[in-house]
Amino acid sequence: MSTVFEPTSWGLLFTGSRRWCLRLDTNALELQLSLDGKLYRTDLDGCDEPVVIHSGIFWSALTLQMDGLTPTRIDGLPSRRVRALRRAVADGKASARLAKQRVIQHQAFSEDYVRMREWLDSQGILERAIRGKMGWLPYEDQQDMLQARPKLTLARETFLSHLQDPGVRQLLPDALSDIEDVVTKYHADWRLHWVALNSTAVAGSDTLKRELFDLVEKQPLTDEQIRAVMCFDNRVLVVASAGSGKTSVMVAKAVYAVHRQIVGPDRILLLAFNAKAAEELATRTDTAFKRVGRPDVKVEARTFHSLGLSIIGSATGRKPNVPDWAVDAAAGLRKLEAIVDDLKDRSTEFRTKWDLFRVVFGRDLPEFGGASASDGWDRDGNGYVWTIRGERVRSHEERVICDWLFYNGVNYEYEQPYEFDTSTADHRQYFPDFYYPDIGLYHEHFALNAAGNPPPAFAGYLDGVAWKRAEHERRGTKLIETTSHQLRTRSLDDVLGKQLTAHGGVLDPNPDRPIPERGFPPMESEKLIALVRIFITHVKSNCLTIDEIRRRISAENGDVFVQRHRMFLEIVEPVLRGWDDALNAEGGIDFEDMLNQAAAHLESSRYQSPFELVMADEFQDASRARARLCRALVNRRGRFFFAVGDDWQSINRFAGSDISVMTAFADWFGYSEVLKLEQTFRCTQALCDVSSEFITKNPNQLKKKVLSATPAMGPVLKALQVESRGELQGAIDSYLAQLYRDLMEGSVPPGRDGTVTVFVLGRYNRDMSYVPNGWQVRYGSLISLSFLSIHRSKGAEADYVILPAMLNPAFPNTRADDPVLAMAMPTGDTYPMSEERRLFYVALTRARRSVALFTVKGETSSFLNELVKDGALKVEANSGEVIEEERCPACEVGVIVKRSGPYGLFEACSSYPRCEFKPRRGGRRSN
Secondary structure, eight states, X not given: OEEEEOOOHHHHHHHOOOOEEXXXXXXXXXXXXXXXXXXXXXXXXXXXXSEEEEOOSSEEEEEEXXXXXXXXXEEEXXXXXXXXXXXXXXXXXXXXXXXXXXXXXXXXXXXXXXXXXXHHHHHHHHHHHXXXXXXXXXXXXXXXXXXXXXXXXXXHHXXXXXXXXXXXXXXXXXXXXXXXXXXXXXXXXXXXXXXXXHHHHHHTOHHHIIIIIXXXXXXXXXXXXXXXXXXXXXXXXXXXOTTSOHHHHHHHHHHXXXXXXXXXXXXXXXXXXXXXXXXXXXXXXXXXXXHTTOTTOOOEEEEHHHHHHHHHHHHHSSOOBOOGGGTSHHHXXXXXXXXXHHHHHHOHHHHHHHHHHHHHSSSOOOOTXXXXXXXXXXXXXXXEEEOTTSOEESOHHHXXXXXXXXXXXXXXXXXXXXXXXXXXXXXXXXXXXEEETTTTEEEEEEOOOTXXXXXXXXXXXXXXHHHHHHHHHHHTOEEEEEEHHHHHHSOHIIIXXXXXXXTTOOOOOOTTSOOOTTSOOOXXXXXXXHHHHHHHHHHHHTTOOHHHHHHHHHTOOTTSOHHHHHHHHHHHHHHHHHHHHHHHHTTBOOHXXXXXXXXXXXXXXXXXXXXXXEEESSGGGOXXXXXXXXXXXXXXXXXXXXXXXXXXXOOOGGGXXXXXXXXXXXXXXXXXXXXXXXXXXXXXXXXXXXXXXXXXXXXXXXXXXXEEOOOOOSOSEEEEEESSGGGHHHHHHHHHHHHHHHHHHTSSOOOTTSSXXXXXXXXXXXXXXXXXXXXXXXXXXXXXXXXXXXXXXXXXXXXXXXXXXXXXXXXXXXXXXXXXXXXXXXXXXXXXXXXXXXXXXXXXXXXXXXXXXXXXXXXXXHHHHHHHHTTSOOEEETTSOBOOOOBOTTTSSSBEEEEEETTEEEEEETTTTTBOOOOEETTEEOO
């Protein structure tokens, strides 16, 4: 279709223009000009203004821009035709633009389709090749494919809309259904696709089961073990249950990697935490390769210690010396004790700070306004704490002040009546916190934070503060004040000492001042040395400096006992220097430095790791330095890291372990597959349920459901109570005697080797004293008994477990996790007694059949009380009678018993004198 514009005869006559004819071809989208017998053309979209109109009264002129012609003016167009020309040109230009845009989109459509199809084809070939070799598509390869996916010009919706145009579809060689299929596949969620694809690898492992997984260990692998073996992602964490066969998985994975030729045997490394564990891994992998007909194959199993030394030696040409005392825990404590003694001999300042910390700051403070652990309870059930001088005070903050005053030889009176009678209808007699009789000075310690506010639960407290201040002002008595915020954030020498001396007081610091018989003993030097050793381990593991830790303390809020942290650092700093000086004197480094140096050589490429598959056992006990080394070992493309552990069994914080390395695995290693081994081959289901419920009260533990097919043999838990600690050994002997009789009579089946194994597990090595004398002579023919500390028992198992001293405060050890350790640990588990809870879990899960817990009346462990409260078991007397007792609501350790006094029988707590609580009955307290 075309529209023609030309001049009239009168127009040519009056304008003198040459004859012309202008045609607008809407099909070709061009202007055609006939002039002087020649034809000129131009695209309507070729320039902004192909036609410029010069309007006149009767006739109008046009200036045209045509291809091959300079801008030319023609005339004689009737003015009544100008509007039609303008509209025709505008419509033509619009049509031209649409046509051009359509051509571009058609071209983009064709190019996008080709890109999608080519990527899908290449991706499919690569995917099949990788899965054919490995049986798995690792995350790194998935990311490579996604990054290679071409960018498209058209959005998915736009592309699909073009498919409705038959003209567009004619541009493509494939059928409509094929095109739609390509689009759907290209825009699919490929991560979900690959997850599903990898799951089919495990589902189709029947042949491998026969060839490999049924043979590699003594027992065929379970489906969840097979999945862990076949999951060959670049980073894998296996969260195992106690007794779930995690070592079997590591061994089988090494065999599988060699069998499928994923990794050569010389490129596989198994890491263990000690030489015994490394030897077991090596032996079991050798045996496994023999079982599958490959006796010639060997893989390397090493400790972190030997690996780190090897890396440093290769990188520097000189293998460093790691003294025995820098590795062995007991030897390290002895070395540190010698360093501390030397510092005290050489520096009066250090000795003063060391003793001041022991005497005054050995115990931490609860959070501001928080509940505190009590040393005892009064008749009304109110808790109190003991001072070094032997006083009972109401709070730990007051205890710190009392102990500081005692250390400095200040004569004081605690909560004695005010020298004036203040009893009124509104106020009882006033008892100031402290009075210093030598200088006639009163002292109030107020529970106020930095803003001058008390804890929210302290209703009316500020009124009391105002009343006390006003009373001293009215009576003319001298008063000094301290606050919770001051105590927690500033030196007591500065906060209290200056006020005392300003009023004539004299300070006479003396750590050797005799402690009264009833006084609470200061922190033992041995315990402080052990705490310093743990702290140094974490400092080095985390590559921290004392200055960095100081800066971290400066950012703490008033809820933390900041001043205690500062004082601890002041004694740690010279001890740490002494430790490093002792290492330098022997030309050596310690374990943490060695791990960090080895990792640094890997990170800087001074050493190239030959290992492509690295597997780490017991990863719940990894320190941050160990995790850093593992990460550096596999920090190249095509490397695989496989970690196995059970965070429920993380019990080696004292040796530098950091549970967050496992619970925050992805933060360390990036995207990771997290698998679980939930089937245990050890404990019965009932014991699994009890132990799982106990440990998972800590919300920081990783979740899993422990399952067992092990048949139960009677009650899985038994709690026996005696009257005194002296009866514990006899009660355990009676328990063994009954077990022996049951074995003789056949009511209890023998164990795997004709005898049953029994572990007596102690929280401390001294608990060995509870093992009955001569047990082997009497019961040894049918019972094999061993004593182990709970820490040493991890990884072992027995038919029966005896916990000989479930006593308070022995187990749990409420001082196990000192808050100062948090300074050297960026993340931590803040759940109360979290490590002790895991230790108890380890003890429970050593048993294949049952656990017997022994306790003493009035001294029951809080963990045993918790099990009773949860309905997991009942406490029995040695006679078998169930003990029904009323637990003391004050201390929650003792029980309510009847006692005889001057006024007859009365009820009280069995933990007297530690707990003096007496219950009220019928609205009246017992006399």
